[in-house]
């Protein structure tokens with residue numbers, strides 16, 4: 001265990017006003033800070049670890065009370081960080097929390113860096129690196145599916161799934177190394193006990209886990225969907241309908257939306273960020289032109305584009321341009337105003353956009369919206385084939401590490417298939433183990449750790 005000799009402190013609750021706010025302290029000085037600042041309501045009470053106490057935070061300089069609080073002292077190693085942790089539950093005002101934090105720092109703490117509590121938890125072996133990363137995924141989860149995914153990470157499901165792979169890898173390596181030792185003692189013609197099949201089996205298991213990444217990423221990071229089309233087709237109406245509230249201005253005047261409007265909803269557990277954009281047309285008006293220039297940029301960057309057509313009027317050149325500009329994108333073609341007499345046919349649309357089945361909807365009355373949502377989720381999700389994996393990979397760093405593991409294994413496999421060169425294969429297997437170890441943070445470099453924890457919030 002790596003003991004830190006300094007004590008860190010931070011406001012752990014978000015900025016703004018709340019019912020309560022928490023100042024969190026961790027390190028060898030936590031108990032002393034508590035002794036200096038906290039005066040228990042029941043005089044003469046001694047503090048038991050992991051109990052909640054009621055009392056006041058007192059300024060040692062003036063002797064005045066700063067706030068009436070609840071505190072908990074959690075002695076290490078049974079605490080979040082593995083160190084002595086003090087939590088001060090104050091009234092949730094920014095000034096109060098800042099004042100209490102200042103007193104904590106005067107009493108021997110120092111301001112914590114982003115993610116420093118969790119980093120200490122990791123360094124002290126309270127969790128592995130993939131679990132530490134899941135802490136932030138948990139906090140930022142936007143849908144129930146995303147939360148469940150993060151929770152699995154937090155509970156160490158990924159590490160659990162990788163453990164047998166790791167131990168099989170170590171077995172293969174040690175049996176390989178034993179043949180190397182024998183060879184050195186010149187007992188030749190010893191059959192290599194490690195068949196390439198063992199390695200192939202591990203590669204297959206890793207590939208199974210890797211196959212879950214697209215799904216995992218979708219539920220964790222979500223999907224960017226841009227609604228585009230010429231003016232007045234009902235883009236803003238569609239955004240409002242999908243959101244279930246009046247968010248964007250809707251008028252019969254073409255060119256109503258100038259700027260883009262972004263909102264996130266959950267579709268089948270996927271956090272979908274919808275962007276309503278300005279209607280695309282040739283415009284001589286500067287503000288509108290700017291808005292339209294933005295549309296192409298937004299559409300280009302999107303994961304998926306909904307091309308919206310007004311089905312109650314004949315197709316125009318502008319519709320054709322919108323379709324043309326999005327040929328390379330993942331698109332859904334929706335035809336709006338299905339409640340009005342139809343002036344557009346599926347055949348016409350098929351000519352403009354072969355192979356894409358148009359979906360008729362009414363943003364105004366809600367027809368076809370459930371189907372549209374279904375199609376968004378279905379188009380985004382890659383095959384829902386059972387990958388045979390009971391963990392879902394959602395983090396790019398984990399994916400990269402697993403890919404490197406598989407690549408090193410493939411190299412070892414190739415060497416062993418070609419002949420008996422156990423030394424060379426052992427080298428690749430060791431590398432595979434290193435890459436695998438990166439996920440739990442067994443072999444992770446300091447700069448990588450810094451990068452990971454710097455994305456955390458202060459106080460976590």
Ligand SMILES: Nc1nc2c(ncn2[C@@H]2O[C@H](COP(=O)(O)OP(=O)(O)OP(=O)(O)O)[C@@H](O)[C@H]2O)c(=O)[nH]1
Pocket residue numbers: 229230231232233234235236237238249250251252253254255256257258277278279280336337338339340361362363364365
């Ligand atoms: N009948 C009918 N009218 C609709 C439907 N959807 C939208 N409208 C009407 O079409 C007009 C334009 O709707 P908007 O949602 O503002 O269209 P938009 O594509 O955002 O327009 P711009 O922002 O100007 O590009 C409004 O009068 C809406 O009430 C629909 O499904 N049926």
Ligand SMILES: [Mg+2]
Pocket residue numbers: 235236237248249250256257276277278279
């Ligand atoms: Mg609009």
